[in-house]
Amino acid sequence: MFHVALFVLYLYVVCRFVFPLPWCTRCRVLLAAVLLLTSKYHFIQQWVFGTMFSPEIPRALVVLFGGLFCVFVLLFFLTAILDVLLGVAWLVRRGRAVDEQFCTRARYIMGAVALVLSVIGVHQATQVPEVRRIELTLHDLPPTLDGFRLVQLTDLHISRLLNGSWTRQVVERTNALNPDLIVVTGDLIDGTISARCDDVKPLGELRAKHGVVTILGNHEYYFNADQWTDVLEQLGMHVLVNEHLRISVDGVGLVVAGLADLAALEYGKPGPDAAHALQDVPHYAATVLLTHRPVDTAMHAQSGIDLQLAGHTHGGMIRGFDTLMVAPLNDGFASGYYSVGDMHLYVSNGTGLWNGFPIRLGVPAEITEITLRSPDR
Secondary structure, three states: OHHHHHHHHHHHHHHHHHOOOOOOHHHHHHHHHHHHHHHOHHHHHHHHHOOOOOOOOOHHHHHHHHHHHHHHHHHHHHHHHHHHHHHHHHHHOOOOOOOHHHHHHHHHHHHHHHHHHHHHHHHHHOOOOEEEEEEEEOOOOOHHHOOEEEEEEOOOOEOOOOOHHHHHHHHHHHHOOOOOEEEEEOOOEOOOHHHHOOOOHHHHHOOOOOOEEEEOOHHHHHOOHHHHHHHHHHOOEEEOOOEEEEEEEOOEEEEEEEOOOHHHHHHOOOOOOHHHHOOOOOOOOOEEEEOOOOOOHHHHHHOOOOEEEEOOOHHHOEOOHHHHHHHHHOOOOOOEEEEEOOEEEEEOOOOOOOOOOOOOEEOOOEEEEEEEEOOOO
8 A cells, every 4th residue: 555655646746747847758757767766665675675664775875765755755745735826826817827937947946945855854864863851740750759860762763774873872872861761662673683783782782770671663573573572682671562660769669561562463463452561550650651652542541651652653754744644643643742631641753763764854853851750749
């Protein structure tokens, strides 16, 4: 379905952007061919490498092909906007079409804008993220835990694009915060263990007073979740799959629970099970729930969860995409803070992002430092 949808977008761009250009036939056919290859970038990856999530090619080519795909996507949206404006103009002018020279100039400008925005967006997407700081008051947090600081990483998507060097810088920036706890809400990797073994090694250097806790995202399941669980455990990370742990500070406990991802069901493994993860957790305990996707929030709020942390959405990556496209696919949540009943929900923009659409425009990546506050402090 994904590849079919991209082909439909391609046909639209060719018909409404390429063919109307006042170029020779050969030039228009050449541009159409380039856009066809660009739109089928992921299909070609899947055919060559067996997966569209981890092309094992030089990083420069990943940047180039990913950037060209971003140009294609932006061209589609800009062309659609132009067509809407032309339609409105046609109605206002009572059936008189807009001058074709104006349309041609508009298409040239659109092409330049798509190219420039893609260059900027790819550059922003591949930078080491800044720290975003928030404070949240948890109803059940005892005064002893007031000021407890946890750092959320999510959607690192360690790959040929965001490689070991990038990962090491993320780790250094995270450790510099000296957090009480580090949590990772899935999608740490893109690729097999043999391909990513060196790139993930810096994760073993993450340091926090009460350790590092992680859950699995859908991308771990794409590349053998069981094997990746073993690797992450060997790196010193505590992997939670429908289970919880208790962190004790001066005899007072904080419960951290983690769920499996929905993708587990596609591989014959148990899906997310909050009831199992929270088994034997007293209702009065301060509880942080780690989920990869921002879903089932109402149910979690009714279960007595104080704070749900999620990722998966990458914040929409482009300003406006969060509301128009991403939120409707994720129970209405895309980026930042939400209140769901008595529960806090925080959806991170992601620390990294998938190499197949490497763009960020107005939606920066983040390392999230969350300070927990007690209402009785």
